[in-house]
Structures are given as structure tokens and as C-alpha cells.
Amino acid sequence: MLERHRIWKFIDIGIDPYLTEYRYEVTASIADIRKRYAHLNSGEETKDVYSIAGRVMGLRRHGKIVFGVLSDGTENIQLVFRYDIVGERLWKLVEILNVGDVIGVRGRPIKTLRGELSILVEDFRVLSITWRDYPEKWHGIVDSEKRYRLRYLDIMLNEKVRNAIISTYKIEKAFRDFLDSRGFIEIHTPKLQPIYGGALARPFITKMYALDKTLYLSIAPETYLKRAVVANLFKVYEIAVCFRNEDIDAQHYPEFVQIEIYQAFADWNDMMELVENMIAYAVKQTFGDYKIEVLRDTGERVELDFKPPWRRISLEDSIEIFSGIKIKNKEYDELIEIARSLDISIDDPRRGKIIEKIFEKVVEPKLLQPTYITLYPRDISPLARPYREDPRYSERFEIFLMGLEIGNGYSELNNPVVQYYFFKKEEDLRSRARAKEDLEYHPMDKDYVRALEYGMPPTAGVGIGIYRLVMQLLGLSSIKDVIPFTIVEQDEFSTIAEQFEDILRYYREKLQLDKL
Structure with a gap:
């Protein structure tokens, strides 16, 4: 009883x-x-x-x-x-x-x-x-599912998680303050889209009954923000909720927040300079200094220095620097052999994808300090502008921090004819890969191409995962610890009203609930 x-x-x-x-x-x-x-x-x-x-x-x-x-x-x-x-x-x-x-x-x-x-x-x-x-010993709970299910208690009682959520707000505010002071404006892009785009990811599919039309949840605001640039909003950004129907692990979650920024009359070098100054500003505003000591969940202490300028290394050079493996000018079959020697299983027709997988294996975990990896192969960068000195590459960079990619940016492709060609190639690859359920190809978006046909100026853009950034700044091992509320399996339990009929009866009488 x-x-x-x-x-x-x-x-x-x-x-x-x-x-x-x-x-x-x-x-x-x-x-x-x-x-x-x-x-x-x-x-x-x-x-x-x-x-x-x-x-x-x-x-x-x-x-x-x-x-x-x-x-x-x-x-x-x-x-x-x-x-x-x-x-x-x-x-x-x-x-x-x-x-x-x-x-x-x-x-x-x-x-x-x-x-x-x-x-x-x-x-x-x-x-x-x-x-x-x-609970008397909340911090000793090893059942992470219980922590995420009772997330309100976790945020209340787990100081590191609470700090991560508060830091996310402070970082976002600092980003807004920094960009707004430089003439940028924030706009909202649609989260229900007839054609998803702006990234290579599997979408969530839904239906709008009013129009009897299949729609997709936004995987990125990119193509809409660039439409805004065409509309003469030459400095524009959005802190956007995005959805990608992919696996859940320590570094990925299907619903996440990122900031995307686009600046007309600028290129990738301008954007790298903007980003390093913006993140450095946000870190100083949030933690008090450009240098911070991060205590990782593993117990390791890492001192990070965000003061610009940050290190820049090309993708192929980084592989040689960190592993001694020479990638430049290798043929497709040679790259496949290198990948196999590293126990990397890959079956992709794109040369650049193999290089990227090799990089992820031998370089990415070693990039502790904020670092730009540049010059990604053009064949895996369908929205980026070809490198002006060698069109085999793109003017694209990714941002790495403590062994994790937190952002991706480039000189934007503003030629509608070339953009159509790249979309067409992605569409062809997509049709051949459909049997394998590999949807990491960009769909054709003719409306976006038409927007470019009205003239988009030279533009640079970037997308930065805010949850990933805060996760690394706080030394957390799972992105779920930064997200206030996540999806969990519901457990079976009884509410107080179900357990104690006398209490329910008391309030029914006091508040005359049965007479309403």
C-alpha cells in the first residue's frame, strides 16, 4: 500500500x-x-x-x-x-x-x-x-537513456549539461551581435520545401494536405539564403533549425541548429577571415578569453587558442603532413588501393570522396586547434565555385576543432549554366545509386538555377554547426548533451493522479472540476 x-x-x-x-x-x-x-x-x-x-x-x-x-x-x-x-x-x-x-x-x-x-x-x-x-546520486547515473528521458532533471542537476545549453544561447547571441554590427541581417527560410537542398543528406518527407503535395523538411537554408542575395540582400544569415534523416550517434542528430552566412562581393578568403573573427569574438564573450582550457569527458585537458589567424592547410597536403601518404595526382585505382590499405571500405565513383575518406581516417582526429582544411575536390562540392588556379578543386573550406568538422564554406557558384551542369551530374549519380539507398547526392533544383539566371554577384558563404561547436568548447563526448530535449523511447509509469485517487478526488471537489 x-x-x-x-x-x-x-x-x-x-x-x-x-x-x-x-x-x-x-x-x-x-x-x-x-x-x-x-x-x-x-x-x-x-x-x-x-x-x-x-x-x-x-x-x-x-x-x-x-x-x-x-x-x-x-x-x-x-x-x-x-x-x-x-x-x-x-x-x-x-x-x-x-x-x-x-x-x-x-x-x-x-x-x-x-x-x-x-x-x-x-x-x-x-x-x-x-x-x-x-534522485540522491544523479551524477552517478550511467543509464544515459534515463538522463535524456528525464532531461529536465538532467539540465537542472548536471552542471556541465546546463552550462552547454546556456553557452549555446550565449554563442548564438554573440554571433548575432557580431554580424548585425557588420551590416548583416537575419531572415527566416522555409522549413517545408518542395525540393530539399544545400547539403548532401537524406531528408524527412512529409505532406501538405492543403495542396496535396509532398514536401521535405529543410536540411539547410543555403539555396534560399542565396536567393536572398539575388534579391539584393547582400549580407544575410540565419540561425536555422535543420533536419537530416540520418543516424543518431555521438556527432550526429537528425534535428540540429546551424548558422549559415552569405556575403556578396566576397570570396572564400573573406569568409574564412569573417568566420575566425566571429568565432573568436563569441568565445571571448562567452568564456572571457580567446584561450580556453577544455576538460573533455575523457579527463584530458586541452588548451584551445581561437585568436586569429587560424591555420590553413589544403586537404591533400594535410594527408601528407599528418600521415606521410602522398595523394596528389593519384589515379582513381591508386586511391582505392590506399583506402583499402587503411581498412577504408568505399565504393564511390567520385575521386574526391575517396580522398575525403582517407582524410577522415588519418588527419581529422589530429586537428585539435581551430583549423581550416581547404581545396576540396570539385567533384564532391556541387555548390562551390571551381578553384581559380586549378578547376579540379573547389574554393571550399571546412572548419575543424578538436578532431571534429564543425563548419563548411566556399566561394559560391554563381554561374547558372555551370550550376545546372553540376546538378545534372549529381542527378545522374543519384539515379544510379538509388538501388543502394545512397541519397548523398544533391537533387536538381531548377528554380534555384533560375534565380541564379537573374544574376547573383560573387558571393561567399558558410554553414557552422552550433551544437557541434558548443560540444567541443565544453568537452562533451555526445552532441545530445548540448541539445535541450531529444527523442527517447517512452517508458511506462504512473502519474501522481493515477497513484493517489484521494488527491485527485480532493482537487475535483476543491476546484469543482466535474461541474465545468
């Missing part, structure tokens, strides 16, 4: 926050109080009174004095409840408080004899309770 639920302890003393508490007047944040009263000496008290509110994160009981920890989303602070100050009526509340309860507190900043800045509570109100007990 289930024990009587703790809500009755509150009701028995005449308190039910769900019937009486609709708001609480907050006069200061904990962060403000910590900053304002950091100078207090041990044992010093003030006469200043503040009202704060938040969640009880810890309790220590010592007879007629109880120490609590309150979090208001900005900081934590110690609460000191004393029987002689709050009185008998409120002390009954103190005795039934639990970790997880939400309270409003009025009190005075003090510093205890042990030097802990605290709030000496004079009055408080219970605003909401936790109906379930909080």
Missing part, C-alpha cells in the same frame, strides 16, 4: 500553493546579491531586505536551525532558517520542506561565521512542491 503523499502535510496545516499562490514579487536575483555583498566579513549582517524565489536544491537540518540551498536560475545561495526568526507557524513549513520545492523568500544578506554568503530568512512562502523525490 502506498504511503500518504506529502501534499497532505501541507494541506493539514492549511497551505495549498496550487490554490493560493499565483505569483511572487522578486526584488533581486541571487547573482546580483552575490555581487553586491561579496565584501561582507564573516559574521557580518545587513539590514537590507530582498525577496528572491527559486528551487530548493539542498537541505541540512540542525535542530532549530536549517540550512538550505536556493537556485533562481542565475546562481545558488545558502538560506538560513532560524526558529526564533520565522516563528512557530512557518517552522512547521520548514520541517516539511523538501529538495525540489519552489519557494519565495524574504530575508537579509549575511555572511556566516564560516564565511558563507547567505540569506537570513524572515518570511517565506511555498509556491510549488515536488511531487516526486529527487
Whole structure:
């Protein structure tokens, strides 16, 4: 038989926050109080009174004095409840408080004899309770599925995850501030598209019943942002939610956020300079310096330096530098043999794809500092402009950080005839590969080609995965730890209303629910 639920302890003393508490007047944040009263000496008290509110994160009981920890989303602070100050009526509340309860507190900043800045509570109100007990050893949970299923608890109790989510917001804000100050504007591109494009990925397919039409969730905003450049929005960007119907692993998730930026009258060199300055600015704004020390989940410490300029290495040169393998001017069959010698299994008609796979095996894990890898083969870069000095390559770069690709950019292909030709080649490859369910070819987009036919100026663009960037900045081993809420298998459980019929009956009567 289930024990009587703790809500009755509150009701028995005449308190039910769900019937009486609709708001609480907050006069200061904990962060403000910590900053304002950091100078207090041990044992010093003030006469200043503040009202704060938040969640009880810890309790220590010592007879007629109880120490609590309150979090208001900005900081934590110690609460000191004393029987002689709050009185008998409120002390009954103190005795039934639990970790997880939400309270409003009025009190005075003090510093205890042990030097802990605290709030000496004079009055408080219970605003909401936790109906379930909080786990005692949340950080020891090895069942990651449970962490992601109860993600609200994970964000609350796991400091590293919480910092990642807050850092994502700060990075995005810094990107916006940086670009807006340079004359860029942000626009929204459609997330439902008749032709997906801008990347090589499998799309999500849906249907718009109003038009009886099959549509695709956006895999990238690229082709629409470049349409905006044609429309004389010459500096444009979007922090966009994108969808790619692919595997879920430590580095990939089907729903993610990236920033894409396009600047007219610029080339890939201009864009690399813009990107390194933008990311350096965001890192400094978020973490306080261009140099940061990252503690990885493995326990390894890595110092990263984002101060521009960043290192630039061509794709083929990087393979030779990091592995000694010479790639330049090798024929297709020779590249296949090199790949096989490295236990790389690949069956792709594109020479560039083999080179890319070799790079991923022997170079990518070794790129710790922010680095540009440049000059990707043209045959795997259908939206990039051919390299002006050798059309076998494209003016394309990828950004690497701590062994992971976080961005991709290039001088944009603005010739509609050549763009049509490249799309046509991708379409032909796609038709031959369909039996293998290999959809990593760009579909034909004649409307985009038509937009280019109205004249797109020389333009540079880039896409940067924000979740991936923050994942590396925080040293997290899984991209899912950066994403606030992810898809998980639902478990079987009973709600409080299902477990305790007496509580449901109480609220049905109190709120006259059956008469509505």
C-alpha cells in the first residue's frame, strides 16, 4: 500500500500553493546579491531586505536551525532558517520542506561565521512542491537513456549539461551581435520545401494536405539564403533549425541548429577571415578569453587558442603532413588501393570522396586547434565555385576543432549554366545509386538555377554547426548533451493522479472540476 503523499502535510496545516499562490514579487536575483555583498566579513549582517524565489536544491537540518540551498536560475545561495526568526507557524513549513520545492523568500544578506554568503530568512512562502523525490546520486547515473528521458532533471542537476545549453544561447547571441554590427541581417527560410537542398543528406518527407503535395523538411537554408542575395540582400544569415534523416550517434542528430552566412562581393578568403573573427569574438564573450582550457569527458585537458589567424592547410597536403601518404595526382585505382590499405571500405565513383575518406581516417582526429582544411575536390562540392588556379578543386573550406568538422564554406557558384551542369551530374549519380539507398547526392533544383539566371554577384558563404561547436568548447563526448530535449523511447509509469485517487478526488471537489 502506498504511503500518504506529502501534499497532505501541507494541506493539514492549511497551505495549498496550487490554490493560493499565483505569483511572487522578486526584488533581486541571487547573482546580483552575490555581487553586491561579496565584501561582507564573516559574521557580518545587513539590514537590507530582498525577496528572491527559486528551487530548493539542498537541505541540512540542525535542530532549530536549517540550512538550505536556493537556485533562481542565475546562481545558488545558502538560506538560513532560524526558529526564533520565522516563528512557530512557518517552522512547521520548514520541517516539511523538501529538495525540489519552489519557494519565495524574504530575508537579509549575511555572511556566516564560516564565511558563507547567505540569506537570513524572515518570511517565506511555498509556491510549488515536488511531487516526486529527487534522485540522491544523479551524477552517478550511467543509464544515459534515463538522463535524456528525464532531461529536465538532467539540465537542472548536471552542471556541465546546463552550462552547454546556456553557452549555446550565449554563442548564438554573440554571433548575432557580431554580424548585425557588420551590416548583416537575419531572415527566416522555409522549413517545408518542395525540393530539399544545400547539403548532401537524406531528408524527412512529409505532406501538405492543403495542396496535396509532398514536401521535405529543410536540411539547410543555403539555396534560399542565396536567393536572398539575388534579391539584393547582400549580407544575410540565419540561425536555422535543420533536419537530416540520418543516424543518431555521438556527432550526429537528425534535428540540429546551424548558422549559415552569405556575403556578396566576397570570396572564400573573406569568409574564412569573417568566420575566425566571429568565432573568436563569441568565445571571448562567452568564456572571457580567446584561450580556453577544455576538460573533455575523457579527463584530458586541452588548451584551445581561437585568436586569429587560424591555420590553413589544403586537404591533400594535410594527408601528407599528418600521415606521410602522398595523394596528389593519384589515379582513381591508386586511391582505392590506399583506402583499402587503411581498412577504408568505399565504393564511390567520385575521386574526391575517396580522398575525403582517407582524410577522415588519418588527419581529422589530429586537428585539435581551430583549423581550416581547404581545396576540396570539385567533384564532391556541387555548390562551390571551381578553384581559380586549378578547376579540379573547389574554393571550399571546412572548419575543424578538436578532431571534429564543425563548419563548411566556399566561394559560391554563381554561374547558372555551370550550376545546372553540376546538378545534372549529381542527378545522374543519384539515379544510379538509388538501388543502394545512397541519397548523398544533391537533387536538381531548377528554380534555384533560375534565380541564379537573374544574376547573383560573387558571393561567399558558410554553414557552422552550433551544437557541434558548443560540444567541443565544453568537452562533451555526445552532441545530445548540448541539445535541450531529444527523442527517447517512452517508458511506462504512473502519474501522481493515477497513484493517489484521494488527491485527485480532493482537487475535483476543491476546484469543482466535474461541474465545468
